[in-house]
Amino acid sequence: MSEAVIKLENVNIYQGANLVLRDVNLQVNKGEFVYLVGKTGTGKSSLLKTLYGDLPLKEGTGHVAGFDLKTVTWKTVPFLRRTLGVVFQDFQLLTDRNVHENLKFVLKATGWTDNNLMEAKINDVLEKVGLKSKGFKRPFEMSGGEQQRIDIARALLNSPKLILADEPTGNLDPETSDEIMQLLISISKDYDTTIVMATHDYLVINKYPARILRTEGGKIYDSANYHPESV
Incomplete structure (x- = not known):
């Protein structure tokens, strides 16, 4: 049986008082590579922030890399984040x-x-x-x-058991994007690392097809549950 690295059941995700994503039921297993797509403002970032403990989980149940998101506090969130890797679009490296x-x-x-x-x-x-x-x-x-x-x-x-990559090819030219994609895919395969990659880059998705999660209208649509042409 596959090991679930992410498991969300009946989850409602809020940004402040606003309900951003409702009734999220999602499982991503060890070693899976998954794209997260959707227009700006449809909940992609809120989902990622929930997964790494930046937004509290108020409704539903959620587990990430063995941690219960419902019980994560400011004291325990660093331990959750040690089991994750986060890759940013703007690198966020210390320049000094x-x-x-x-x-x-x-x-x-x-x-x-x-x-x-x-x-x-x-x-x-x-x-x-x-x-x-x-x-x-x-x-x-x-x-x-x-x-x-x-x-x-x-x-x-x-x-990490899980890498969350937020638009990792967003500021790169196509050739460099290719290199980064090949690197991420090889990490997923070679180290059995789960990767969830938020992206707007459909050229990348078409070239390196994988499961797609799409945020739209307050819901998440999963290509694993639909015919690919409908997502």
């Missing part, structure tokens, strides 16, 4: 330090203390994303594609 220092900062912030283990982990994730020789560079000295690879390396630091 080099790549190596960026990654070490995250490890220290998530409880690592052994310097040798930290060094080994940093080398490991940089090798995975093909940038082992770039640890000394500052983010502004790198191309957009390289910065996105560093962002992915950062997401891999704590060997």
Whole structure:
């Protein structure tokens, strides 16, 4: 039986007092690659924020990477986030330090203390994303594609069960987008990591087809439950 990394049942998602998504029933299993699509303002970001504990789950039941979203508090949310990796469109790298220092900062912030283990982990994730020789560079000295690879390396630091990628190809040219997609897909396959990727890029979706979750009219439509031509 497949291991569910995300399981939401009868969930209503609110942004403040506004009901954004209603009656969400969703299961995403270990190693799955899933797209999250929908027009701006239809709830994509609210869903992602619920999954990483930024929006509280008020109604329904939800589990992510073994954590009960209903009982997550400000004290326990850091533990949830250690089991996740989040990849942003705008990289959110610290510009006042080099790549190596960026990654070490995250490890220290998530409880690592052994310097040798930290060094080994940093080398490991940089090798995975093909940038082992770039640890000394500052983010502004790198191309957009390289910065996105560093962002992915950062997401891999704590060997996450789940990576949430928010428009990871949004600011990249088609060739670089291809490279990032191939990297994400290989991470999903090679490490059995679940990836949920929010995107507006239908060229990417058509080139690398996978299950699609679509937010529209306050609901989530799942291509796993519909004929592909209807989503």
